[in-house]
Amino acid sequence: MALDQCADDPRPFIEAAAPEHPSLIDTEHRLADLYGIINVPTAIWIDEAGTIVRPNDVAFGSEVFRELTGFDSVAYLDAVREWVREGTLPFDRRGVRERQMLPSADEQLARAEFGLAWHLHKSGKPDAALRHFERGGELSPDDFTIRRGSMPIRGIDPMASPEFLELYQEWTARGRPYYRPRA
Amino acid sequence: MVDGRLTLIDDGRAVDVPARFRADGVRLRPADVTAALGWELKPEGLCHGGICVPVRNPAELVDADGVDLAALARLMARPLALDVEERTAYLAASAAERCAQLATLQAPEFTLPDLSGRLHSLSDYRGRKILLIAYASW
Numbered sequence: 001m002a003l004d005q006c007a008d009d010p011r012p013f014i015e016a017a018a019p020e021h022p023s024l025i026d027t028e029h030r031l032a033d034l035y036g037i038i039n040v041p042t043a044i045w046i047d048e049a050g051t052i053v054r055p056n057d058v059a060f061g062s063e064v065f066r067e068l069t070g071f072d073s074v075a076y077l078d079a080v081r082e083w084v085r086e087g088t089l090p091f092d093r094r095g096v097r098e099r100q101m102l103p104s105a106d107e108q109l110a111r112a113e114f115g116l117a118w119h120l121h122k123s124g125k126p127d128a129a130l131r132h133f134e135r136g137g138e139l140s141p142d143d144f145t146i147r148r149g150s151m152p153i154r155g156i157d158p159m160a161s162p163e164f165l166e167l168y169q170e171w172t173a174r175g176r177p178y179y180r181p182r183a
Numbered sequence: 184m185v186d187g188r189l190t191l192i193d194d195g196r197a198v199d200v201p202a203r204f205r206a207d208g209v210r211l212r213p214a215d216v217t218a219a220l221g222w223e224l225k226p227e228g229l230c231h232g233g234i235c236v237p238v239r240n241p242a243e244l245v246d247a248d249g250v251d252l253a254a255l256a257r258l259m260a261r262p263l264a265l266d267v268e269e270r271t272a273y274l275a276a277s278a279a280e281r282c283a284q285l286a287t288l289q290a291p292e293f294t295l296p297d298l299s300g301r302l303h304s305l306s307d308y309r310g311r312k313i314l315l316i317a318y319a320s321w
Contacts, residue, residue: 109262112275158321
């Protein structure tokens with residue numbers, strides 16, 4: 001599920017991968033709001049009854065980012081396969097609840113600011129939109145879906161611009177808060 | 184003070200309502216608040232679906248120009264992003280609502296399009312395991 005401003009942004013990746021699973025586009029960041037998603041990639045396990053059985057996790061599909069993030073994709077993918085094949089779950093309900101990071105009032109207000117900013121941008125008001133993207137970023141500094149997600153919308157390179165590098169350095173200085181633990 | 188229309192986006196759904204724009208904020212007529220948001224001002228307080236929130240400071244909420252949108256949002260306990268100059272406001276879901284839903288561990292329902300525009304709902308896949316991956320081109 002791509003948190004992108006239009007289908008054309010993730011399209012080359014989706015077409016190159018040619019997946020058998022559905023690839024959805026979430027231009028309004030609806031899923032980010034519903035599931036408390038603050039960065040990408042985020043992986044969530046939902047069982048046959050529609051129950052969240054593994055909450056939001058950083059999860060990469062390959063070892064590409066192992067050195068940068070320390071994340072062991074092999075172990076995660078093994079766990080996914082075991083779940084699919086054997087139904088093995090890493091946590092019970094209590095374990096899932098303990099590991100959920102639920103949104104704060106400021107984080108939801110940040111989402112309101114993002115929603116307003118995005119609407120204003122679509123209405124041809126980029127200057128007004130910018131004010132609200134920035135306000136959202138101030139309210140929820142760990143939320144990359146707002147701070148980094150708004151960069152392509154604002155015409156800024158989210159990979160190598162000075163703005164992104166500053167965001168990344170500041171985030172690193174705060175210990176790279178993503179999902180648990182977060183202070 | 185200017186009479187005009189406010190674009191009010193309620194958790195993603197945009198409605199256009201008559202509004203009065205003042206230096207201190209935006210005012211809506213009580214009837215428009217009810218029509219747009221489903222909340223009604225009654226003697227018991229601000230009411231929605233059989234539940235009423237007491238209004239401790241009625242003068243802060245309502246005056247001759249109508250209901251103050253920011254005060255209304257506070258009473259509804261919902262976050263409000265407001266741009267008076269652009270006559271647009273966004274009311275998001277409260278943290279309490281999101282937390283309550285997520286605490287049930289029931290995956291929130293959603294409907295989103297794929298690249299071809301075909302809509303997919305989470306409930307379409309009930310009966311199967313779902314690995315939900317959020318990613319982005321950024």
